[in-house]
Every structure is written in structure tokens, then in C-alpha cells.
Amino acid sequence: MAQPSSTLDRVLVLEMVRVTEAAAIAASKLIGRGDEKAADAAAVEAMRLAFxxxxxxxxxxxxxxEPDEAPMLYVGEKVGNAAGSGPRIDIALDPLEGTTITAKAGPNALSVLAISEEGGLLNAPDVYMDKLAVGPGYPDGVIDLNRSVRDNVEAVAAAKGVEPADIIVCVLDRPRHEKLIGQLRAIGCGIMLIPDGDIAGVIATTNPETAIDIYMGSGGAPEGVLACAALRCVGGQFKGRLLFRNDDEKSRARKWGIADLDKIYDLKELAKGDCIFAATGVTDGSLLSGVKRLPGGKLTTQSVVMRASTGTVRWVKGEHRVEPKRF
Incomplete structure (x- = not known):
């Protein structure tokens, strides 16, 4: 059967891996150095150069x-060297998801990006999002942000054919989740608390080896869109609702075209059409191994790249030769 037409050339699949590899390698030089800003800046500049x-x-x-916050890769920035002639693509990115993780040499730091055909990714403002996600294999509508925590856990348990106490829920370890954690404890299900990296947490619901059934809680809206791009490729369900702490955040959302501030977004509303998701590990984690520096000026990387139109998932191990320092 012919694949659906797309402006995303399959060559871009591996090109996206090269982009996340470059950012991960640059950030890896700062692992455990205690400098979050330096690690992030290194990843940003390497990713911009690769694009x-x-x-x-x-x-x-x-x-x-935003544009006045350079050198960050800001919303609206144009990248690539074929303006007006190359494929027009939208890009969502986090050059270093887990700046604190990297500074402290913790687990699950990633370099992440997603690309789509023009208009395929929700232009999510930099606010929080209430998130609820499960992996593939469940009936449509098994999760719903309008339901209680207990109702969602029980629905997933029933669909899986287990007791609610057998369900494992992944939650960011934050003070704001104290009530959520209490509700989950009352149900008796398992909770996997993660210090950071909710993109990896959402994707973990798709991998049976993690034993994670559900992702719950609030985190960055941009990270929610990136996670949805991955779920579009491998299957799963996602519900997201933007959370606003003040009028300034609401104004920012309207600026980026968000009209209904209370809307609950489905997976295909956050990432639609053909899209490619790529990630490279910076530090070891549940999804990917981190950058490893070897004797003889070599290093290794592990990446994953996925494409929605084909459902293809590729695990890529890279071996790189590091140029020796010249004095």
C-alpha cells in the first residue's frame, strides 16, 4: 500500500538524528559540572548549527x-539554508530536556526535537499543561481529563484486565503534585516518581519494559507537544489542557493563537499530519543510554527516531571520532 504523501522527505529522518546527536554531544561535556545554563547554551548552539x-x-x-531572549532557539526563528526552496517544516525542540539533570549527572536527560509539515504542531505557549497519557492497545477514550484520578486508573486497569492496585503511574516529583500523589496512594497503585524529563515519562507508557501504564500530572506545554509527536509515531493516547497562573500567561496564549483557554486537546490536535520525532540520550535513562566517551578520542550515542506516516521506529547507535584539541 502506498504511503500518504508528505513534504517530509525520508532523508530527513536520519538528518534529525544528526541534529539531536550534535546537541547531546555538546551538552555531555557539561554533565555533572553544576552549570545548567552552560549545558543548555552548548546544546542550543550545537543544534542551531546542525539545523x-x-x-x-x-x-x-x-x-x-522569544526573539529578545537570544541565543535561545526562539519561537519564530528560521533555520536551515534553503529558505524559499527547501521543504517548509515546523519544528518543536528542546535542545536539552533536563538541564538540572545534566548539571547533577542524573538520569533521563535528552536532546529532543519533532518536525512536521507546516501547521502540524500546536504552537503551544510556554505555560504548564495538565497531561494524561497511556500507550497503545487501549480502546479510544480510555482516559479523560474530565474524569477523576480514580476513574482514570480504574478504566485503564479494566481495559488491561488487572486490578487498579496493579497499575503503575508515572508522576513528576514536584510539590504541586502532592494532592495527586495522595489520591494515587489511596487507590493503592504504584507510583514512579521522576525528578525531571516528562517527555521520557510520557514515552515510557509505550514501552512494556518500563512497566509504566499511565502518565499523570502537569508539566511544560511545549514538552507535551513533543511527547505527542512521539505518540503519533508509536501509538497511544494523550489528553492535555493548558494551565494558566496569571493574566500574562493567558495573554501569551492568545498571542500564539489559542482562543479557547479551557480546551482539552487530543493527541492529533497537538501533533497532526506526518511528523518525525528524534531524541538522543545525554545521560543514561529509561528511554536511551547517554553519551559515552571512550579511549582514543571516540564517543558513542544512542538515539531513537520515529515517523508517523510509516509507524517506523529506528534505534540508532552512533560512533563518533572526536577531533583532538590543538594547542
Whole structure:
């Protein structure tokens, strides 16, 4: 059967891996050094350089800031060296998801990006999002943000054919989740608390080896869109609702075209059409191994790249030769 037409050339699948590899390698030099800003800046500059070596007409729709916050890869920034002639793509990215993790040499730091055909990714403002996710294999509508925590856990348990106490829920370890954690404890289900990295947490619901059934809780909205791009490729369900702490955040959302501030978004509303998701491990984690530096000026990386139109998932181990320092 012919695949659906797409402006995303399959060559871009491996090109996206090269982009996340470059950012991960740059950030890895700062692992455990205690400097979050330096690690993030290194990843940003490496990712920008890698994008600008590609024959694309790219626009960042989810980035790390706005134009006055350079050198971040900001929303609206154009990347690629083929403006007006290359494929027009939208880009969501997090050059270093887990800046604190990297600074402290903790687990699950990643370099992450997603690309889509123009208009395929929700231009999510940099606010919090209430998130609820499960992996593939469940009936449509098994999760719903309008239901209680207990109702969602019981629905997933029933669909899986187990007791609610057998369900494992992944939650970011934050003070704001104290009530959620209490509700889950009352149900008796298992809770996997993670210090950071909720993109990896959402994706973990798709991997049976993690034993994670559900992702719950609030985290960054941009990270929610990135996670949805991955779920579009491998299957699963996601519900998201933007959370606003003040009028300034509401104004920012309206600026980016969000009209219904109370809307609950489905997976295909956050990431639609054909899309490619790529991630490279910076530190070891549940999804990917981190960058390893070897004797003889070599290093290794592990990446994953996925494409929605084909459902293809590729695990890529890279071996790289590091140029010796010149004095």
C-alpha cells in the first residue's frame, strides 16, 4: 500500500538524528559540572548549527524563548539554508530536556526535537499543561481529563484486565503534585516518581519494559507537544489542557493563537499530519543510554527516531571520532 504523501522527505529522518546527536554531544561535556545554563547554551548552539547545515526552510514553532531572549532557539526563528526552496517544516525542540539533570549527572536527560509539515504542531505557549497519557492497545477514550484520578486508573486497569492496585503511574516529583500523589496512594497503585524529563515519562507508557501504564500530572506545554509527536509515531493516547497562573500567561496564549483557554486537546490536535520525532540520550535513562566517551578520542550515542506516516521506529547507535584539541 502506498504511503500518504508528505513534504517530509525520508532523508530527513536520519538528518534529525544528526541534529539531536550534535546537541547531546555538546551538552555531555557539561554533565555533572553544576552549570545548567552552560549545558543548555552548548546544546542550543550545537543544534542551531546542525539545523543550519540542512537544506530546509524551517520555522521553530516551539522553542526556548522569544526573539529578545537570544541565543535561545526562539519561537519564530528560521533555520536551515534553503529558505524559499527547501521543504517548509515546523519544528518543536528542546535542545536539552533536563538541564538540572545534566548539571547533577542524573538520569533521563535528552536532546529532543519533532518536525512536521507546516501547521502540524500546536504552537503551544510556554505555560504548564495538565497531561494524561497511556500507550497503545487501549480502546479510544480510555482516559479523560474530565474524569477523576480514580476513574482514570480504574478504566485503564479494566481495559488491561488487572486490578487498579496493579497499575503503575508515572508522576513528576514536584510539590504541586502532592494532592495527586495522595489520591494515587489511596487507590493503592504504584507510583514512579521522576525528578525531571516528562517527555521520557510520557514515552515510557509505550514501552512494556518500563512497566509504566499511565502518565499523570502537569508539566511544560511545549514538552507535551513533543511527547505527542512521539505518540503519533508509536501509538497511544494523550489528553492535555493548558494551565494558566496569571493574566500574562493567558495573554501569551492568545498571542500564539489559542482562543479557547479551557480546551482539552487530543493527541492529533497537538501533533497532526506526518511528523518525525528524534531524541538522543545525554545521560543514561529509561528511554536511551547517554553519551559515552571512550579511549582514543571516540564517543558513542544512542538515539531513537520515529515517523508517523510509516509507524517506523529506528534505534540508532552512533560512533563518533572526536577531533583532538590543538594547542
Amino acid at each position: 543550519n547545515n540542512l537544506a530546509i526552510d524551517g520555522t521553530i514553532v516551539i522553542g526556548e524563548g
